[in-house]
Amino acid sequence: MTNPQASIAIVGAGCSGTLLAAHLLKKTTNALTVYLVERNPQQYGKGVAYSTSASCHLLNVPAGNMSAFPEDPGHFFKWAQQNEKKLLCPPWVTEIVPSAFLPRRSYGEYLCQILEEADKTAAAGMRLQRVIDEVVDVRLDSKGVELQLASGAKLLADRIVLALGNFPPGNPKVADPRFYNSMRYYGNPWLPEAYEAVLNTESCLLIGSGLTMADWCINLKRAGYAGAIHVLSRRGLWPKAHKLAPPADFSIDSDLLRPTVRNWLHTLRAYIRGSDCNWRYAMDALRPSTQRLWKTLSVVEQRRFLRHLRPY
Numbered sequence: 361m362t363n364p365q366a367s368i369a370i371v372g373a374g375c376s377g378t379l380l381a382a383h384l385l386k387k388t389t390n391a392l393t394v395y396l397v398e399r400n401p402q403q404y405g406k407g408v409a410y411s412t413s414a415s416c417h418l419l420n421v422p423a424g425n426m427s428a429f430p431e432d433p434g435h436f437f438k439w440a441q442q443n444e445k446k447l448l449c450p451p452w453v454t455e456i457v458p459s460a461f462l463p464r465r466s467y468g469e470y471l472c473q474i475l476e477e478a479d480k481t482a483a484a485g486m487r488l489q490r491v492i493d494e495v496v497d498v499r500l501d502s503k504g505v506e507l508q509l510a511s512g513a514k515l516l517a518d519r520i521v522l523a524l525g526n527f528p529p530g531n532p533k534v535a536d537p538r539f540y541n542s543m544r545y546y547g548n549p550w551l552p553e554a555y556e557a558v559l560n561t562e563s564c565l566l567i568g569s570g571l572t573m574a575d576w577c578i579n580l581k582r583a584g585y586a587g588a589i590h591v592l593s594r595r596g597l598w599p600k601a602h603k604l605a606p607p608a609d610f611s612i613d614s615d616l617l618r619p620t621v622r623n624w625l626h627t628l629r630a631y632i633r634g635s636d637c638n639w640r641y642a643m644d645a646l647r648p649s650t651q652r653l654w655k656t657l658s659v660v661e662q663r664r665f666l667r668h669l670r671p672y
């Protein structure tokens with residue numbers, strides 16, 4: 361970043377892209393242009409998870425653990441306290457405390473505000489360029505990166521970061537592929553038209569029983585949906601409710617333990633069995649090191665984790 365003309369293109373302005381842009385604007389001292397490119401204007405700064413406007417769509421992590429700044433773990437909670445009037449929405453949120461699960465939309469506002477402030481207070485020579493467009497192709501050469509945008513425009517940068525987020529789920533395997541084009545099937549649960557279409561039916565089947573299913577059920581119930589909602593889970597799993605308990609003092613020392621999914625699972629289970637700790641808090645205690653742990657796994661082990669453990 362010693363080049364005064366340096367530039368970086370971040371593709372995707374969800375939580376990851378937005379926070380990367382904000383941290384660069386705050387911490388870099390040399391001249392830098394940050395292009396933050398997002399295809400969906402409604403999601404700019406928020407991404408898929410935090411652009412919902414429904415107050416009943418809550419964060420699945422308590423306010424005290426959602427800070428955007430590792431060096432200031434209470435940052436989001438303090439922001440929430442300052443915005444208390446806007447965030448209280450009974451029966452979903454009745455008090456702003458570190459253990460509260462706040463509306464996801466509030467986290468979207470928080471992220472947008474962080475980006476705004478980082479832009480305003482950035483050092484001289486730092487520039488944030490907001491681009492609403494879709495990146496459809498990328499070419500790398502010795503001089504840098506050329507991004508081809510859906511509008512026909514091109515963007516040149518020294519570096520590129522893909523912060524593309526979660527892709528829509530894959531289609532279930534069925535014998536007759538005409539199913540995928542049926543009016544009765546929606547493969548992407550985040551499309552507003554999918555939700556509108558189901559509202560007028562007498563019954564629906566949700567494939568998958570994770571948190572997106574919970575969002576759907578809450579939305580349908582709030583809209584007065586009287587039909588039957590069937591939920592299908594491959595393993596018969598259901599989201600587990602949170603519980604309040606003292607935080608756990610648990611970590612996995614990846615230097616001492618061979619990085620295999622089996623080893624780590626045994627360590628986690630042994631800790632939970634041998635202590636009074638609720639399993640939720642052992643999992644929470646791992647949060648600060650999940651990135652580091654993930655990177656120490658080989659690709660084979662990462663695949664193993666996704667195949668066997670992810671749903672749990």
Ligand SMILES: Cc1cc2nc3c(=O)[nH]c(=O)nc-3n(C[C@H](O)[C@H](O)[C@H](O)COP(=O)(O)OP(=O)(O)OC[C@H]3O[C@@H](n4cnc5c(N)ncnc54)[C@H](O)[C@@H]3O)c2cc1C
Pocket residue numbers: 371372373374375376377378397398399400403406407408409410418419420421464493494495496523524525526571572575
């Ligand atoms: C419904 C839901 C609820 C969640 N709740 C929580 C929670 O409570 N707490 C928590 O910690 N995590 C939660 N998560 C996990 C969440 O996904 C991550 O915390 C985080 O928001 C992911 O951010 P991201 O920037 O990586 O991805 P995304 O939010 O998916 O953002 C990626 C962005 O990239 C854009 N993009 C993709 N391709 C292109 C392209 N070619 N050109 C331009 N733009 C492009 C997309 O439009 C999108 O806006 C939730 C996830 C979902 C789906």
